[in-house]
Amino acid sequence: MSDSLAQDPVYKTETLIAEDIEAYLDQHQHKTMLRFITCGSVDDGKSTLIGRLLYDSKMIFEDQLAALEADSKRVGTQGQEIDFALLVDGLAAEREQGITIDVAYRFFNTEKRKFIVADCPGHEQYTRNMVTGASTADLAVILIDARKGVLVQTRRHSYLCHLIGIKNLVLAVNKMDLIDYDQTKYDAIVANYAAFAKSIGIERFTAIPISGFKGDNITTAPSANTPWYTGPSLVAHLETVEVLSSEDQAKPFRLPVQWVNRPNLDFRGFSGLIATGAVKPGDEVRVLPSGKTSTVSRVVTFDGDLDEGVAGQSVTVCFADEIDCSRGNVIAAADAPPQAADQFEATLVWMADEAMHVGRAYWLKLGTQMVSTTVQQPKYEINVNTMEHLAAKTLQLNSIGVAELATDKPIVFEPYAENRALGGFILIDKLTNATVAAGMLHFSLRRAQNVHWQPLDIDxxxxxxxxxxxxxxxxxxxxxxxxxxxxxxxxxxxxxxxxxxxxxxxxxxxxxxxxxxxxxxxxxxxxxxxxxxxxxxxxxxxxxxxxxxxxxxxxxxxxxxxxxxxxxxxxxxxxxxxxxxxxxxxxxxxxxxxxxxxxxxxxxxxxxxxxxxxxxxxxxxxxxxxxxxxxxxxxxxxxxx
CATH class of the missing domain: 3.40.50.300 (P-loop containing nucleotide triphosphate hydrolases)
Structure with a gap:
């Protein structure tokens, strides 16, 4: 390169722009991802909040903004120039009724993190939709209308989030502008919710006073209207909350095998997403349910070999020995393997219009494992509004109950409370292939571990x-x-x-x-x-x-x-x-x-x-x-x- 070219202002400017673009793309590529849901009662402002997040993060194109302004005028927003809820309420039925029916997924990003947000319906009859949205979420934003306080649906959705295993909860007290940003009322709502949360086992949550309409404490905090609030804004909290806890990485190694990677005769590995723990060459591992052991020879990714793979990474693990391993097996730490059993107690969320058939065989899909299972009569159904245990002969649409189930062969599992990847499952109707229930395993039944097939000489x-x-x-x-x-x-x-x-x-x-x-x-x-x-x-x-x-x-x-x-x-x-x-x-x-x-x-x-x-x-x-x-x-x- 000549000195004159290096000193050329146009060349220097283009070089700086190219470097900035490359740096931006590299930074964007390595951003962490947070999946979260918004839930709460009807008209608490869930869709408006998400629309505000999209708008403030500049994720709306000019033509979309023009259409949104036109829709806002047509619908009528009582003096508000933009109805942010219309960005999310995509179904015609939702706009006509002014409610959310289905789960609406939206994507946005800030300088620090990428986000996938699910706007979940508030109505009780759409509980299955809410559970679907919560099943993959790392965090839940539970909205409360500051005028109404803690409602039945607030308790219902909080319980469901706790049941699904979401540990990061944000209590967003919305519409603070409608109570003149009254700190006393806000404190009373937070105290009321804290008492309820403790009663169902929620250990911690983060409370934030917001206004989706005005934008208070959404992107910056504290708002001038809430000088008494000293915590982070909603976006600041979402950007910094821990997605994958250090606890998951400290747990024993677990990798459900997704597929056998065999590109040629010289390579054989077992691919999947590391659910918990870490693995590195030289580690002793055990393949379940067979129980065969081997040593890890390589941990391979698309970008090359790793010195160590950790929870949340997709890797291919190679063994030093030729042992049998296939899709549906689980590779685990040899000295701390998970259990394998064929009878369990589980919580079921029934998601089909047709009621559960006690004794009928369904497919049970847990991670990459697929087995046939039958469900016994529920021990009880849970009234999630009052937390009462009710007698039940079956489970209807949106019902939640606890029941025992038996599989036709052992599956590798861990209690859902300890490991969502090896404890969460779905039930599939064998004739229609429709998903009829989501479930969380509690524990294996003692008889499942004590009853074994007795080999007989005359077969x-x-x-x-x-x-x-x-x-x-x-x-x-x-x-x-x-x-x-x-x-x-x-x-x-x-x-x-x-x-x-x-x-x-x-x-x-x-x-x-x-x-x-x-x-x-x-x-x-x-x-x-x-x-x-x-x-x-x-x-x-x-x-x-x-x-x-x-x-x-x-x-x-x-x-x-x-x-x-x-x-x-x-x-x-x-x-x-x-x-x-x-x-x-x-x-x-x-x-x-x-x-x-x-x-x-x-x-x-x-x-x-x-x-x-x-x-x-x-x-x-x-x-x-x-x-x-x-x-x-x-x-x-x-x-x-």
């Missing part, structure tokens, strides 16, 4: 070989009066003539003994089929061909039994009969009673029947006699060996 293959047949479960399903028991009986007689070892489980007969304690509610029907499925599985393990004749009205329970058995052993037989035909037969007079209202929860009348979608065998009882149907089934299941 199901030996039982089947002795009987010279392949075990099967022939599952007859259909409406009452379809002819399930009659046809199943005909099939068994033919199998008996073929010297096959069989056993017929009939719905009515089972209810005289094994299931005599069950009624005909939806929950009892689910438990009825679960028990029958377990018995059928045991009989199949003994080498038998099992025939079951049950209405079994729900697809989910039939699919649950199918999954209990090896592939190919569950044969679903749909005894298809139109409702009017089944009703005309009505041998037991059940339809007549149901039509008269004397028999509740009767399938086909006031309780649904879900026909099989892809049964292995379909029998049309209008076109076939029982003998013809039995012959059709026998031909379909041959050969039997």
């Amino acid at each position: 199901r293959r030996e039982h089947a070989r002795l009987k010279n047949q392949t075990p099967r479960v022939l599952w007859f399903t259909g409406l009452s009066g379809a002819g399930k028991s009659t046809i199943a009986n005909e099939v068994e007689k033919r199998l008996n003539l073929m010297n096959r070892h069989t056993f017929l489980l009939d719905g009515d007969n089972i209810r005289h003994g094994l299931n005599r304690d069950l009624g005909f509610t939806e929950a009892d029907r689910i438990e009825n089929i679960r028990r029958v499925g377990e018995v059928a599985k045991l009989m199949a393990d003994a080498g038998l061909i099992v025939l079951t004749a049950f209405i079994s009205p729900f697809r989910a329970e039939r699919e649950m039994v199918r999954k209990m058995l090896p592939d190919g052993e569950f044969i679903e037989i749909y005894v298809e009969t139109p409702l009017d035909v089944a009703e005309r037969r009505d041998v037991k007079g059940l339809y007549k009673k149901a039509r008269a209202g004397d028999l509740k929860n009767f399938t086909g009348i006031d309780s649904p029947y879900e026909p099989p979608e892809n049964p292995e065998i379909r029998v049309d009882t209008v076109a076939m006699t029982p003998a013809q149907a039995a012959e059709h089934i026998i031909r379909a299941i041959l050969p039997l060996k």
Whole structure:
């Protein structure tokens, strides 16, 4: 570079600008991220506060600002030039009603930090939306209208935030301008909230007097209107609050495996986000639930190897030994591993319109682990307005309760209060793939750790070989009066003539003994089929061909039994009969009673029947006699060996 070029004013200016841009981009790239939510009662000013934050942080483009000013004039804001709430209330229904319905996510940044903020609805019927927004938050801003003080929804949302595990709480006493910035009223609100917070276990919170309308103590503090307040502004607090506590990094190492990284034959690593603790080459680790141990050889990232990976970082861990590890496993410190169990107590927040089905199998997703689980009748439901424990047979939309659940295989976990990554889960409906609940594990049940499978020398293959047949479960399903028991009986007689070892489980007969304690509610029907499925599985393990004749009205329970058995052993037989035909037969007079209202929860009348979608065998009882149907089934299941 020539001296004359270096001294050129234009060149010097362009160089300085380029350096400033590079420095700014580097600083922005390394900013920490804070996820927080705003919550509180209706009209406490949540959306207005977020709109103010976006406006003051200059995150609004000129065309957006012009549209906002036009919308504010159209809606009418009582003298206010800009209605900041319209920046967030994006749904037409929200603007029409003046409330927040869904969770609205917004992004902004300051010189010190980047932010993702979720504006959560205040109405009780949108509790599930609030829980969704809180599930990933590091901090919660709980707004209180200074004119109204602590309300039921204030308590409700504070409890939910505490339940979800948000430790950083800001009590933002809003609309201070409407009480003339009265310190006495502010102090009384803070004292009232502090007493409530202590009663539910909230250890600390930060109180700030603000006005989203006027901007007091939002970006700078103290405001001239609150000279008696000496704490930080809201933005200053958000910029400096600790996102990842040193406590998390001091905990034992935990890394849920997201995927196996195998770009070539010379590299094999296990990738994921470090939930807690730290890891470095040479550390002894244990892979759960298998319990196999190894030594860390490398900690790899996109930018190269690390001397140490810490909580909050996404890394790939390589082992010194070739041991089995896959997605869903957890890599942990060898000398302080987490637990693995298959029965738990948990808190559930029910998020589906359809009520929880006690005993029905759902998918449980915890981190990268996915297992099948069943939920027992709740121990109690929590009235989050009064903190009372109420008796409950199930959980409805937005209900919160404590229940026991059992998984089909052990999962690696830690109590949610200690580790959100290994203690928080969701439940997924197996048929619709819809998320129906969010949950927090408390502890494993003692019996889950004391009950183990006992190895047996004579297994199901030996039982089947002795009987010279392949075990099967022939599952007859259909409406009452379809002819399930009659046809199943005909099939068994033919199998008996073929010297096959069989056993017929009939719905009515089972209810005289094994299931005599069950009624005909939806929950009892689910438990009825679960028990029958377990018995059928045991009989199949003994080498038998099992025939079951049950209405079994729900697809989910039939699919649950199918999954209990090896592939190919569950044969679903749909005894298809139109409702009017089944009703005309009505041998037991059940339809007549149901039509008269004397028999509740009767399938086909006031309780649904879900026909099989892809049964292995379909029998049309209008076109076939029982003998013809039995012959059709026998031909379909041959050969039997």
